[in-house]
Amino acid sequence: MSATPAPRRGPLDGLLVLDITRVVAGPYCSMILADLGARVIKIEHPSDPDYVRDFPPFVGTGDDRFSAFFAQYNRRKEGITLNLKHETGRDLLKQLVARADVLVENFRPGTMERFGVGYETLRAENPRLVYAAISGFGQTGPNALKPGFDNSGQATGGLWSMNGYPDRPPVRVGTIVGDVSATLFATIGVLAAVREAERTGLGQMVDVSQQDSVLALTENAVVKYTVDGDIAGPLGNAHPFVRPYGQFPCKDGHVFFGGYNDKLWALSCRTFGAPHLLEDPEIDTMAKRFVPEVYTRRIEPVIEDWFREYTKAELEAMAGDDIPLCAVKNIREVVEDPHIAARDMIVDVEYPGGRVDMFGTPIKLSRTHAQTRGRAPRLGEHNAEVYAELLGLDADALRAMTSMGAI
Structure with a gap:
């Protein structure tokens, strides 16, 4: 029997989000929406799920073993399985889209189209759908089809070249800022597009690339070059011109x-x-x-x-x-900081194998508080509930679809 998801409260209560994403940039975007009250259904391939389920560290052992990394970016979601390579799986997605407000995906551009469920196809099922596509280099441009990772964004967005010390080779920023910057811009784009869809009844695509997102973090580097011709380089811990700082x-x-x-x-x-x-x-x-x-x-x-x-x-x-x-x-000092505790920035979530303490949300609303203590789903944990509630499928239909590899 699957666990009942935490109650959905908050400013996005009533918003239904389909999450067809992996790793961090996409899952984090939909998790922010979940923290703010949206109902988020994480959709995974039944035999090829989000591979960060196998990322350390882990809590529990045996059947209770669970990735804390996965938990940190997928809390408060329901989980179902669906095979987009199967005709029945694609039909199920279309039916879910007809009920949804938002779909988030982070495949390489063209992948959803090859499955037969690209934006234009899904828009025909639901004209008010907000379709967020997060990728390495965006849906358009000469590099759109290149594979993209966090490091790709840091490298091609200019940030890598600016980080480190002036007498040494550039240094990668020590966290996945390429992924996370795309997450934040995608979330902003989704909220703006949802507001527009509520006003007009028409959805749209939200196209966010890691490269674009990293470029937007480079402070004065662009204008420094376009105005003065100076190319920003590593400064160590120094500011470009403010001192002491x-x-x-x-x-x-x-x-x-x-x-x-x-x-x-x-x-x-x-x-x-x-x-x-x-x-x-x-x-x-x-x-x-x-x-x-x-x-x-x-x-x-x-x-x-x-x-x-x-x-x-x-x-x-x-x-x-x-x-x-x-x-x-250091991180130990941050996690144990009384001010961080007062801001509810370390939240504890109970799992069958043990407790996971993870970061909370920086978004503090005075009236409709974010809810951050729900757990992440097991693979396909909510198949029965979601398919029955949203599509009216009974246990026999689910068994048949499972046996044919559609879910």
């Missing part, structure tokens, strides 16, 4: 310090016992401190001297709520 060593690790404008610099000098620096004509304005040679020779050694004898916690206490200074924390 970066990482500094202290007694037990590192802190971020950003006391760069005149007000913050004055507060910092007084807090750390160096008010005389405010009268120094070489560094008494923000513009002077921004000059790289002046900063390296005059400012950086002073700050390192300020911080050397203090721990991260001591420096944060000294800075208080006035000076932008905070510890550079």
Whole structure:
């Protein structure tokens, strides 16, 4: 007997989302919608499911073994199986689409069309359908058919070339920012298209690429090149022009310090016992401190001297709520941070094999709160309930479709 999904509450209550996605970019998009109250049905091939079900770490053993990685991006979803390579499977999808508001997929462009269930076909079944397609390089353009992964987005969107240190080769950003940036832009696009569909009765395709999404994260790199002809490169922990604004060593690790404008610099000098620096004509304005040679020779050694004898916690206490200074924390420190707990950003979800503590949602709504503590489905866990409720199929019909490989 399958588990009953957590109650769907929130601002998207009543929205039905079909999730035909794998890995992170697509599943995370539909999970955000689920957290906000949408009913999300995750559709997987019966013999070739989302392969991150086998990604570590795991909780439980034997039949209760479950991927915590999969759980983190698929909570609060129902799970069914459906084979798009089977004619009956395709017919079932069309029937589900007729009932749905949103479909999210992250196949390579053209894949859904080869299955016979591309956007134009599904739009004919439901003109108000919002169809979100997340891919490496988008649905159009000369590179549309290239395979796309997180690293592809980081590499071709420019971010990889900007990360690292100036005297070393570029370094990949240490998390899947290509996937996650596409997730966030796709979610925004879905919500905008849903609003339009509610107003006009007409859906549309939401086309989001990892490359486009990463490019949109590159801050001033584009205008720096188009205006001045400068090509952004790795800067380590430095900002392109704001100083001081970066990482500094202290007694037990590192802190971020950003006391760069005149007000913050004055507060910092007084807090750390160096008010005389405010009268120094070489560094008494923000513009002077921004000059790289002046900063390296005059400012950086002073700050390192300020911080050397203090721990991260001591420096944060000294800075208080006035000076932008905070510890550079590892994941253990973040997970155990009382402020993170107060923000409900680590949520616990119970599984038969044990508890999974995962990140919550950054979206805090004052009235219709996000719900983040539902678990992710087993493969095909909700076949009976979903197919009976939405399509009226009984147990005999499901057994027949299972035996023929359609679900």
